Amino acid sequence: MILNAQLRDTSYYITDLKLCQVRLSHNATYPWLILIPNREGVQEILELSSGDRAQLMEEIALASGALQEIFAPDKINVAAFGNVVPDLHVHVIGRFTSDLAWPNPIWPVDHVSEYDPKVRNELILRLEEALFQ
Amino acid sequence: MILNAQLRDTSYYITDLKLCQVRLSHNATYPWLILIPNREGVQEILELSSGDRAQLMEEIALASGALQEIFAPDKINVAAFGNVVPDLHVHVIGRFTSDLAWPNPIWPVDHVSEYDPKVRNELILRLEEALFQ
Numbered sequence: 586m587i588l589n590a591q592l593r594d595t596s597y598y599i600t601d602l603k604l605c606q607v608r609l610s611h612n613a614t615y616p617w618l619i620l621i622p623n624r625e626g627v628q629e630i631l632e633l634s635s636g637d638r639a640q641l642m643e644e645i646a647l648a649s650g651a652l653q654e655i656f657a658p659d660k661i662n663v664a665a666f667g668n669v670v671p672d673l674h675v676h677v678i679g680r681f682t683s684d685l686a687w688p689n690p691i692w693p694v695d696h697v698s699e700y701d702p703k704v705r706n707e708l709i710l711r712l713e714e715a716l717f718q
Numbered sequence: 719m720i721l722n723a724q725l726r727d728t729s730y731y732i733t734d735l736k737l738c739q740v741r742l743s744h745n746a747t748y749p750w751l752i753l754i755p756n757r758e759g760v761q762e763i764l765e766l767s768s769g770d771r772a773q774l775m776e777e778i779a780l781a782s783g784a785l786q787e788i789f790a791p792d793k794i795n796v797a798a799f800g801n802v803v804p805d806l807h808v809h810v811i812g813r814f815t816s817d818l819a820w821p822n823p824i825w826p827v828d829h830v831s832e833y834d835p836k837v838r839n840e841l842i843l844r845l846e847e848a849l850f851q
Contacts, residue, residue, distance in 0.1 A: 629794050630775070631782040638779060639772040642763070646771060649764045660804070661762050664797035668813060668821035671793070680801060688801035690825040 586625050589672045597705065600713045604640040605675075607648060607716060609709060613700040615691055616656045616679035618648045618712070621672070628671045641675070648677040651715035655708075662690065719758045722805045730838065733846045737773040738808075740781060740849060742842060746833040748824055749789045749812035751781045751845070754805070761804045774808070781810040784848035788841075795823065 588606070596608035596619050604624075610617035622641060627633055633641065649661045658679030665675045680687060685696040700708070721739070729741035729752050737757075743750035755774060760766060766774065782794045791812030798808045811824060818829040833841070 629782060630796060631779045631786070631794070635776065635779075638775045642771045642775040643768065646764045646768075649762060653764070660799075660801055661764070662797075662799045662801070663763060664795075664799075664823070666793075666795045666797075666823055668793055668795070668823070690797070690799055690801070690823060692823040692825060 586623050588621065589670050589674075591670050592619065592621060592672070592674060597709060599709050600716055602644050602647065602716065604637055605644045607644075607712075609705070609712065610676075611699060612694065612696075613698045613705075614685060614696045616652050616658065617691075618652065618677045620644055620648060620675040620677060622674075624673070627673045628667060629673065630665065633673075645675060645677055647716055650718075651712055652677065652679040654715045654718075655711055664690070666692075719756050721754065722803050722807075724803050725752065725754060725805070725807060730842060732842050733849055735777050735780065735849065737770055738777050740777075740845075742838070742845065743809075744832060745827065745829075746831045746838075747818060747829045749785050749791065750824075751785065751810045753777055753781060753808040753810060755807075757806070760806045761800055762806065763798065766806075778808060778810055780849055783851075784845055785810065785812040787848045787851075788844055797823070799825075 595611050599607045599609055605620040605622050608619045645663055652658060656679045659682050660680045662678045662680050728744050732740045732742055738753040738755050741752045778796055789812045792815045793813045795811040795813050
């Protein structure tokens, strides 16, 4: 599957799970994973097969668990919009009562910061490991 | 399960599916369903059993299909936040390229309108029927 350019250019590759490519948002303000099902042309959850839907849910749970293990957030936010990038993708975001947008959803994204490349590379390795436990 | 008062007071009962109570948001600006798993004390998707997670995903697909059948939206938005009301609940919202918040997520909810009670009751009946097809 060819990854949408906007998704690709605003996130970093972590790993491929059974259904989804998992990526880290470039925005270091929040611990923010993006799951992209490897299914060409699918825009809505309803368009996935029932088996793929169950797998997507398991991968959302995996991503949530990885964020909980590494960041211990106060809440996990999960969202699939696709209003701008129509290819199906799911945001899984760790939220803290102390974060800049709390208690609102992070959208519209008013707070953007970039990772230090070394910190980011270490985080990607830790996330990859946590996703395969 | 005792429904959270804020969820209850800002939405209308439609029906109970196998896992979730399905409710209609009071906000008529968007076709907006809320799925609330009937599991006491559950706040995160990760806390549901694997079977319940698969069922939740099927009910998200059912809700999406009901909105598509009745409203034919341009996109379905799905989101689980819980930053304000921590009990797990999933928003399933029909979006139009012509709606007031497009292409942004509807949060923060700047546009609120109320249903005419007769229109609302008819819509609830249509949604209930569409959810059981």
